[in-house]
Amino acid sequence: MRYLSTRGHPDRRHFCEILLEGLAPDGGLYLPESYPQVDAATLERWRKLPYAELAFEVLSLYIDDIPAADLRALCAKTYTEEIFGTEDIVPLRELEDGVYLEALSNGPTLAFKDMAMQLLGNLFEYELARRGEELNILGATSGDTGSAAEYAMRGKKGVRVFMTSPDGRMSPFQQAQMFSLQDPNIHNLAIEGVFDDCQDIVKAVSNDLEFKRKYKIGTVNSINWARLLAQVVYYFAGYFQATGSNDQKVSFTVPSGNFGNVCAGHVARMMGLPVHQLVVATNENDVLDEFFRTGVYRVRGAADTHETSSPSMDISKASNFERFVFDLLGRDAAKTRTLFEGELGKSGRFDLSADPAFASAATRFGFISSRSTHADRIATIRDTDKRFATLIDTHTADGLKAAREHIAPGVPMIILETALPIKFAASIVEALGHEPDRPERFIGIEALPKRVMRLPKDVEAVKRYISQHCD
Numbered sequence: 001m002r003y004l005s006t007r008g009h010p011d012r013r014h015f016c017e018i019l020l021e022g023l024a025p026d027g028g029l030y031l032p033e034s035y036p037q038v039d040a041a042t043l044e045r046w047r048k049l050p051y052a053e054l055a056f057e058v059l060s061l062y063i064d065d066i067p068a069a070d071l072r073a074l075c076a077k078t079y080t081e082e083i084f085g086t087e088d089i090v091p092l093r094e095l096e097d098g099v100y101l102e103a104l105s106n107g108p109t110l111a112f113k114d115m116a117m118q119l120l121g122n123l124f125e126y127e128l129a130r131r132g133e134e135l136n137i138l139g140a141t142s143g144d145t146g147s148a149a150e151y152a153m154r155g156k157k158g159v160r161v162f163m164t165s166p167d168g169r170m171s172p173f174q175q176a177q178m179f180s181l182q183d184p185n186i187h188n189l190a191i192e193g194v195f196d197d198c199q200d201i202v203k204a205v206s207n208d209l210e211f212k213r214k215y216k217i218g219t220v221n222s223i224n225w226a227r228l229l230a231q232v233v234y235y236f237a238g239y240f241q242a243t244g245s246n247d248q249k250v251s252f253t254v255p256s257g258n259f260g261n262v263c264a265g266h267v268a269r270m271m272g273l274p275v276h277q278l279v280v281a282t283n284e285n286d287v288l289d290e291f292f293r294t295g296v297y298r299v300r301g302a303a304d305t306h307e308t309s310s311p312s313m314d315i316s317k318a319s320n321f322e323r324f325v326f327d328l329l330g331r332d333a334a335k336t337r338t339l340f341e342g343e344l345g346k347s348g349r350f351d352l353s354a355d356p357a358f359a360s361a362a363t364r365f366g367f368i369s370s371r372s373t374h375a376d377r378i379a380t381i382r383d384t385d386k387r388f389a390t391l392i393d394t395h396t397a398d399g400l401k402a403a404r405e406h407i408a409p410g411v412p413m414i415i416l417e418t419a420l421p422i423k424f425a426a427s428i429v430e431a432l433g434h435e436p437d438r439p440e441r442f443i444g445i446e447a448l449p450k451r452v453m454r455l456p457k458d459v460e461a462v463k464r465y466i467s468q469h470c471d
């Protein structure tokens, strides 16, 4: 299996060559040359496997440069009851007739990003040891991504994490989650600024190629192919739990921001998993909903990007979307390049409404979408608590609201639960008048000693910190 760029670069790379990378050299995103096909007999065999074995089977189809025994061991080490809270790893729970929640948020940081990031931590450690190299991960976070990365990389050999975050702007729970880590290879940098300032600093450091090379700077952002691949596995696991046989179809609803999660669903469907529809759920930041309704993809400016109560979906553009558009256009790299580099670069938008390919987003690829508002989230959390005695978080609420608009008779609808309510306690208090229950291991974390360095909004200060902590 080799990987190509969505913008047509002639190189073809193996999995481990792109594992530690972000964008392809031409600015495109990596995708496999083709999607391996899973037939009925394979589905039947996979249906009975425990999660770690299923992960090994799926990953094996995409990774041919890690020996099978090693890959199996990496999966077994990652997907354990100890790390993910249950033997099933991603247990499915029926909410009402034919409507299911797939729990993806029982990992160390209580959001679905752990599902991929925990594997990435083990893959990075393995590959860096094999090469005899080190990597310094530099990132910016407003919450979920940074903590998932830190919990995945803590204590890993050959890896350091430098995570910038806007000083004082994360929830107390999120701050406590990150800043209470005492591992020497984890560095929290609280920047005196907003999230965009953190992102600008990361970009500026990464654009200094000499510094980047000297200090082996890398990232773990959502365009990383290995992250996306790890997410493909739980679509299979959800399907097997919701169905009794492989001639049934299911639909998935996915609370979406950067289009990473639902793109993994697209990959699973392209492999032959019997998926009827993929429902893209957005909040008020409805870049994706607008596209699937109208064919127009329009990147938002800062003034047009709303701060909502499902903050992990507050995006101005969807960084993985190019992967789907490439497939939608029949893998036409020249056209993909024109849209994402030419038109988007020039005018911040492109319009596929008159392109026959656009209609196939729904008919051939099963994509459909819905949007929610703060009032919808609060109402959905309240209703779910009252009628089903089940507490959901704001992102999952966006999903449930969208799912209900697309339920088809006889087709199970699986909503991906992307975070636990405790991470977004203020909205739960608003909906229900009381705080959500806290898993035992998080009781009192706000009182733990904090390990964080406050730095000014200054690229040089961040570079200096990194250079002083790299040996």
Ligand SMILES: *Cc1c(COP(=O)(O)O)cnc(C)c1O
Residues within 6 Å of the ligand: 111, 112, 113, 144, 145, 222, 255, 256, 257, 258, 259, 260, 261, 262, 312, 313, 395, 418, 419
């Ligand atoms: C990251 C995140 C999302 C959005 O996922 P994408 O892969 O960016 O579409 C949704 N919900 C939660 C809780 C998240 O942390």
